[in-house]
Amino acid sequence: MLEVTSTRHNPLIDPHLSVWSWEIPLYLFVGGIVAGMMVLAGLAMRRIAKGEDPRRFFSMQTPLLGFVLMNIGMLALLLDLTHRLYVWRIFTTFQVTSPMAWGSWVLIIVYGVLLLSALIRLPDAWPWLGRTVPLIKRLSDTLIAQPSWIAALGWANIVLGVGLGIYTGILLNTMVARPLWNSAILGPLFLVSGLSAGAAVMHIAATLLQGRSAPQGMVGGAFSALLQPLGAQHPEKSTAQSLVRYDQIFLVTELVFIGLLLINLQTSSASHAVAASLITTGPYALPFWLGVVGVGVLLPLAWQGLELSHKVAHTVLPAVLVLAGGFTLRWVMVNAGQISEITPFLSLGQ
């Protein structure tokens, strides 16, 4: 028998760590979506650089939407900070061993690349902006006339998107004190979940906004630029279907990575096995199995499979489920991870 008592009673630390609430899961989730959208937009840019019509690629609208979503994530991150007035301190130094420092600096580059990528379609999507600020139109025209620049921008999107997606997992992964996070598969898992969620956001936008033309005004045009920069053009009919095909690959990969994560933890130390049980049989088992695996992966996988084989009508519901599952994955991992701890051998009842 081992009985441990402690006089410590620090808020948010005892009886177990709970320093991160909804803000960090939301930030990781939105970061994953943006990462996924960047990779998909980057792939489209590679094809545009080879001479294909930019209007064919619905994903070309996503850089600006990604920019807005990233701001939502950053707002969540800011809300999480407890010493907010000093947030600028991150950018007065570069701490090479800190994943958070790397993430902060990479996000600056991500912002730049997103805005530059948005320039490719922005004047068409938001005519008011092109008329009011001719410089933006000229920049856009120059960019479109240089396939090598678009190709380079495409690569930048892909590399940064993959980096951002993996970073959201590595951020947690490096904390040795929380065994649930101590698996290198967490980075790739969050990346592939982000790819799936990014495809889901594009899928929803492409489906719901078909057939609208870009408003000429300032406010309406701005909205349109976020979600429909194709002007009067309809997204290609195959857009939603190709996104679903991509998503099927992402979901199967996600399922494999979830399996690998559990195997990894179960076959590590006793602390890791105890940590894994938090999500497999413990207090987070229901949201994990039902929310993440069931609603977030298996259900959309089966549903979209039926859609692709034309057995059921196409809807955006699987994409909505993917988004719900993507957020639940981050929420479960952040919360259960905080409870997990290195368990001394004698505490395990041996």
Add this chain to the structure above:
Amino acid sequence: MPRFGMVIDTRKCVGCMDCVVACQTENDVPSGFCRDWITTEVRGTFPSLTMEIRSERCNHCDNPPCVSCCPTGASHVEDFGRTVQVTANKCIGCKACIAACPYDARFVHPQGYVDKCSFCIHRVKDGLDPACVSVCPTHCMHFGDLDDPKSAVNALLRARQHHSLLPEAGTRPRIFYLT
């Protein structure tokens, strides 16, 4: 340059919490928080029971995960004594260091920055022991330079069996408990 550490004799500690109160007074620790605390472990099956009472705090690790994860350098290893310190006006309150510490030795100060035991470095610079060590009625706590072979802490570590907390975390803690 010294490398400060602490040696605590669990056979002398009675868990009176003088060290906790001294720390709160010396460092103006806000009400409801603590930089150090008492942990009591009872092991075995009645009637063969053993009990270990420990005064615990930040371990000022040689390989501090709180420092390597800090994005601003607020958590840092100070040159003097190689102790782990927090610069309040560099801390953004991201709490990564709190999540990274396997000893849960840190907390968010009501003013927003992260706070923890400083080994009373302001006293040590004046040649004094940390407040907790100086008030201990059983003299079970010892503070000194782990790199000095002639220091009292090293003499105790050579003479007595000891352990540290969660060595498997790889943090190389610098507080040792004599058993």
